[in-house]
Amino acid sequence: xxxxxxxxxVRDADERHRIFAERxxxxxxYEVEHAFHFSAKDxxxxxxxxxxxxxxxxxxxxxxxxxxxVARLRQxxxxxxxxxxxxxxxxxxxxxxxxxxxxxxPYDAAxxxxxxxxxxxxxxxxxxxxxxxxxxxxxxxSCPASFCGVVGLTPTYGRVSRWGLIDYxxxxxxxxxxxxxxxxxxxxxxxxxxxxxxDPTSQVQPPLDMSGQIxxxxxxxxxxxxxxxxxxxxxxxxxARLERMGVEVRRGAMPALRFALSAYYILATAEASTNLAxxxxxxxxxxxxxxxxxxxxxxxRVRSRGLGRxxxxxxxxxxFCRMVGFRDRYYIKALQVRELIIREYxxxxxxxxxxLTPTMPFVxxxxxxxxSMSALETYQADFLTGPPNLxxxxxISIPCAYIDGLPAGMQLVAPxxxxxxxxxLAERWENGFEYRxxxxxx
Amino acid sequence: xxxxxxxHVQLPTRSKLFCSCSTSGDEVNSSVCPxxxxxxxxxxxxxxxxxxxxxxxxxxxxCDINEKVWFSRKTYFYPDLVKxxxxxxxxxxxxxxxxxTIGGRRIGIWRVHIEEDPGRIKRxxxxxxxxxxxxxxxxxxxxxxxxxxxxxxxxxxxxAFLTDLLIELRRLxxxxxxxxxxxxxxxxxxxxxxxxxxxxxxxxxxIEKGLxxxxxxxxxxxxxGKKISRETRRFDxxxxxxxxxxxxxxxxxxxxxxxPDLGTFTIGPMARAMKLPETPLARAARLxxxxxxxxxxxxxxxxxxxxxxxxxxxxxxxxxxxxxxxWTLGAISAQWxxxxxxxxxxxxxTIVPIIDDVRSGAITDAEARMRIAILAGKGSEAAKxxxxxxxxxxxxxxxxxxxxxxxxxxxxxxxxxxxxxxxxKETHGRYASKEISEAIRKELEKRx
Numbered sequence: 001x002x003x004x005x006x007x008x009x010v011r012d013a014d015e016r017h018r019i020f021a022e023r024x025x026x027x028x029x030y031e032v033e034h035a036f037h038f039s040a041k042d043x044x045x046x047x048x049x050x051x052x053x054x055x056x057x058x059x060x061x062x063x064x065x066x067x068x069x070v071a072r073l074r075q076x077x078x079x080x081x082x083x084x085x086x087x088x089x090x091x092x093x094x095x096x097x098x099x100x101x102x103x104x105x106p107y108d109a110a111x112x113x114x115x116x117x118x119x120x121x122x123x124x125x126x127x128x129x130x131x132x133x134x135x136x137x138x139x140x141x142s143c144p145a146s147f148c149g150v151v152g153l154t155p156t157y158g159r160v161s162r163w164g165l166i167d168y169x170x171x172x173x174x175x176x177x178x179x180x181x182x183x184x185x186x187x188x189x190x191x192x193x194x195x196x197x198x199d200p201t202s203q204v205q206p207p208l209d210m211s212g213q214i215x216x217x218x219x220x221x222x223x224x225x226x227x228x229x230x231x232x233x234x235x236x237x238x239x240a241r242l243e244r245m246g247v248e249v250r251r252g253a254m255p256a257l258r259f260a261l262s263a264y265y266i267l268a269t270a271e272a273s274t275n276l277a278x279x280x281x282x283x284x285x286x287x288x289x290x291x292x293x294x295x296x297x298x299x300x301r302v303r304s305r306g307l308g309r310x311x312x313x314x315x316x317x318x319x320f321c322r323m324v325g326f327r328d329r330y331y332i333k334a335l336q337v338r339e340l341i342i343r344e345y346x347x348x349x350x351x352x353x354x355x356l357t358p359t360m361p362f363v364x365x366x367x368x369x370x371x372s373m374s375a376l377e378t379y380q381a382d383f384l385t386g387p388p389n390l391x392x393x394x395x396i397s398i399p400c401a402y403i404d405g406l407p408a409g410m411q412l413v414a415p416x417x418x419x420x421x422x423x424x425l426a427e428r429w430e431n432g433f434e435y436r437x438x439x440x441x442x
Numbered sequence: 443x444x445x446x447x448x449x450h451v452q453l454p455t456r457s458k459l460f461c462s463c464s465t466s467g468d469e470v471n472s473s474v475c476p477x478x479x480x481x482x483x484x485x486x487x488x489x490x491x492x493x494x495x496x497x498x499x500x501x502x503x504x505c506d507i508n509e510k511v512w513f514s515r516k517t518y519f520y521p522d523l524v525k526x527x528x529x530x531x532x533x534x535x536x537x538x539x540x541x542x543t544i545g546g547r548r549i550g551i552w553r554v555h556i557e558e559d560p561g562r563i564k565r566x567x568x569x570x571x572x573x574x575x576x577x578x579x580x581x582x583x584x585x586x587x588x589x590x591x592x593x594x595x596x597x598x599x600x601x602a603f604l605t606d607l608l609i610e611l612r613r614l615x616x617x618x619x620x621x622x623x624x625x626x627x628x629x630x631x632x633x634x635x636x637x638x639x640x641x642x643x644x645x646x647x648x649i650e651k652g653l654x655x656x657x658x659x660x661x662x663x664x665x666x667g668k669k670i671s672r673e674t675r676r677f678d679x680x681x682x683x684x685x686x687x688x689x690x691x692x693x694x695x696x697x698x699x700x701x702p703d704l705g706t707f708t709i710g711p712m713a714r715a716m717k718l719p720e721t722p723l724a725r726a727a728r729l730x731x732x733x734x735x736x737x738x739x740x741x742x743x744x745x746x747x748x749x750x751x752x753x754x755x756x757x758x759x760x761x762x763x764x765x766x767x768x769w770t771l772g773a774i775s776a777q778w779x780x781x782x783x784x785x786x787x788x789x790x791x792t793i794v795p796i797i798d799d800v801r802s803g804a805i806t807d808a809e810a811r812m813r814i815a816i817l818a819g820k821g822s823e824a825a826k827x828x829x830x831x832x833x834x835x836x837x838x839x840x841x842x843x844x845x846x847x848x849x850x851x852x853x854x855x856x857x858x859x860x861x862x863x864x865x866x867k868e869t870h871g872r873y874a875s876k877e878i879s880e881a882i883r884k885e886l887e888k889r890x
Contacts, residue, residue, distance in 0.1 A: 045483035053482070063483055064476060162703075166482040171702035200487050200705055270699050274515045277526035278480050291573070295521050322517075322697035331699060 015190040015208045019076045031077060036184070038073050038131040039123045042083040042100075043090060044175070045164040046070050049080075053166045054088040054098040054116075057306030058285040067164025068199065069133055069175050069192040076191040078131070084119030088308045089276065090137050090168040092116050093381050094370050095144070097310040102367075106148055106438035107406055111364040114144030117178065121148035124178040126441055131188055132178040137168045138264050139385025141176045142397040142411050147364035149399045149407025149435065151426055152178045153185050156416050157392030158205055161196030167275040169268035172389055181435060182398075182426035186210070189419060205417060212421030216248035216352040217412065222257045223357035223384055231408060234401030235358045238410050241400075242356070245428060250352055256337075256344040260387035263337035265379060266321045266330050267390070273318030276311065279303065313375065342391045349415045354422070357384045359397040359409035388413040396422040399435050407436070443657060444637075445600050446592035447649075448628040449607070450585045452559070453495045454616050459558045459584035460486030460529065467579035478582035480524030485703045488513075492584040495615045496536045496556040497713050499586055502614055502721070503551045505537025509710035513701040521574060522561040524581055530557035532698045536709065542590075544599070544606045550591030559583040592630060592637075597653035600629070604646050609745065610721040622646045629653055633660035636670045640684055643677045652677035656684050725751060733763035739771055746778055753790045760794065761801055769797055773811045777818035784819060792817065795874070804876035809866070833865075833873060833881050840864055841885045851886045858882050 011021035023030045043053035045063035052058040087097040095118025103118045105111040106125045113122045117134030121144030124132040134141045136154040145152025154176040177185045195203040281288040281302030288302045321330035388395040397409040414421045467473025476484040514532035535555035541548045561578040594600045623645040643649045675684040726740040744751045757766035785792045799805045850857035865878045
């Protein structure tokens with residue numbers, strides 16, 4: 001078998017290897033035709049930039065390795081142009097909890113980009129032909145995609161290796177892609193997917209099938225309560241458009257969804273509180289020079305100084321949920337709720353190809369509105385993006401309306417490993433629905 | 443008195459539990475990587491060999507094996523713990539509810555699980571300016587934790603338990619040679635009602651010493667009519683005493699949660715398919731039963747060397763257990779070190795023929811003992827085996843220089859015995875006397 005035959009075989013065998021085979025077959029032509037730039041959320045490690053995950057406690061930390069997703073995009077011919085801002089360790093829905101400034105919405109600088117992958121969504125919105133690598137734990141790709149008017153795909157848990165991702169909640173974290181339209185996501189999702197020996201949870205996945213289609217969706221009634229009036233109207237318009245495209249829409253109920261957010265916050269904070277324990281002023285990041293104290297004083301001082309308010313809140317919440325006496329009532333109960341939510345989705349997928357909801361209950365809020373929101377109100381804004389994340393299911397946010405000039409997204413959730421379906425639908429949607437672009441786009 | 447132990451033994455894998463770093467780093471902090479240093483973005487992957495070893499220990503200790511297991515995070519802040527949580531097993535140990543028999547008594551085993559070792563802290567500098575230095579070479583090294591029921595009744599029995607356990611584990615999974623000093627234990631001991639935990643004692647000797655001190659301390663308190671308070675103490679190796687733990691007393695709460703990065707492992711089929719080798723003490727028990735050996739003799743043979751026991755069994759099968767016992771415990775055991783050094787790996791084929799010669803009457807017991815001594819290098823010179831071609835020239839030279847023997851031999855074949863003795867002396871027992879006598883007879887008959 002000649003090298004070319006071998007490359008052809010590799011290309012045909014697996015969607016995932018196509019780009020790499022193409023690049024090897026004719027390197028120069030490939031670079032000219034496919035050179036692309038991408039950015040990585042700041043919680044992804046790369047050896048050429050510091051990785052702070054939006055936290056002061058990691059100031060100056062330059063990782064000694066590349067995240068697998070970043071390495072694979074480089075191998076596919078991508079140029080990493082920078083890191084994008086985010087809520088500290090992913091803790092937030094508006095990217096306002098960052099130690100390194102607040103990204104602003106491309107459509108209105110007085111409004112939020114959403115979060116926690118706010119910088120990624122802004123980059124995808126502002127830069128032509130850009131691919132932004134984001135991360136979602138409880139909705140951190142869908143939310144900013146909706147607020148910034150871009151497509152945001154969150155793959156199935158375990159689809160993309162998490163090697164090199166600074167952990168928030170390991171059983172929930174998913175690396176995904178954001179871009180102005182679905183084309184680049186469709187092209188590069190295969191490149192970052194696939195098993196990676198450095199992340200055991202990535203090794204059980206079936207190959208990507210990009211041929212799936214969505215012919216029917218379920219719209220759970222629970223998703224329509226708590227929406228702003230204009231959002232509800234915009235969403236119903238989008239549903240009508242889908243029906244005109246030939247997608248069957250079924251109205252149904254998913255009563256367990258209302259437990260999802262509580263379960264999500266318990267599991268996410270419980271895991272986060274252990275993940276953040278390692279930041280203690282030793283070995284990397286913000287290192288305390290005063291060593292003439294006991295270890296307890298030493299790390300308490302470093303953490304008090306280096307961690308933000310929301311990080312501390314989540315550490316306290318998460319630690320509480322896993323303590324003796326509370327563990328069974330919170331952590332263990334939340335694990336059971338997760339199973340319940342997974343079953344409820346499975347139930348839906350028996351009769352439809354996807355579940356459809358709005359992405360966020362409102363358009364991008366102004367910073368002064370955010371300031372007056374309590375932590376609980378902020379958490380509740382995730383009630384539509386939380387459930388698929390808790391269940392580890394692939395989902396996509398697609399721009400579906402512009403309300404007073406501000407974009408709003410709809411979210412489709414597919415069965416495990418069915419990312420292809422979501423991208424096919426996005427492509428069809430884009431044939432009939434024209435996306436707007438913010439002013440000043442580069 | 444009731445004593446329960448939580449024993450930690452290092453598993454002898456080449457790489458660490460969750461990364462490919464070597465478990466034996468020479469220089470301080472030389473065997474480390476982003477995973478065992480807990481760098482953000484790194485994540486663990488399980489060393490299958492360590493899992494197999496752990497499962498074999500659980501099976502060996504007669505535990506109920508969990509069909510499916512996962513790992514948990516045990517969170518506490520300490521400078522030697524890189525992530526400030528330890529990856530261990532909580533809800534699903536590899537095995538539970540087993541037992542281990544020592545001196546005919548069953549000691550309950552509550553659980554067996556595997557976990558990662560933290561780094562090592564070394565205190566340095568003058569007192570007052572003391573600093574703590576951390577060596578992370580040990581960080582991530584695989585440990586097995588074996589938790590016993592409080593079935594041990596004395597410090598001596600606790601030590602015997604550990605000694606026997608290590609003997610068996612060495613054969614089962616091959617521990618490091620200095621395991622007796624690196625084995626670590628937390629020991630719970632109660633003389634009266636309340637129990638006291640002595641944390642983190644290193645080495646067999648210290649474990650026994652710490653328990654002895656604590657038993658005495660508690661007995662004295664009770665004798666004086668005082669109460670024993672439930673507490674955690676530490677063992678001061680230099681003074682040989684236990685002291686209240688310096689750490690602030692607090693409700694122990696590690697906030698266990700599952701470790702999502704490793705997933706679950708189905709170990710049931712692996713455990714069922716696993717064939718465990720016969721361990722030394724099990725073999726000793728079998729030797730007692732099968733060959734009627736005294737318990738101490740059986741233990742002595744097996745613990746001297748596995749090969750010695752092999753040879754004993756080979757001899758016993760050929761010559762009966764009485765002969766086998768006599769020779770094995772006598773001449774062979776006495777020079778075992780030397781024999782093993784020279785003929786390790788082929789002792790059975792070297793020594794069994796000697797005993798065969800005794801049994802066939804070709805040589806006497808004394809000759810056999812001499813030959814064994816010579817094999818062990820106890821003769822005048824090293825007993826380098828010669829080929830029988832070397833025997834010929836020697837015999838013919840001796841026959842040539844003893845014409846009177848040749849003459850006597852015509853009337854009395856026993857005259858050859860003199861020459862046989864001469865050859866044996868010169869060859870230091872390297873040949874069976876039968877072989878020598880045949881060579882001499884042949885040589886003499888040529889000249890008759």
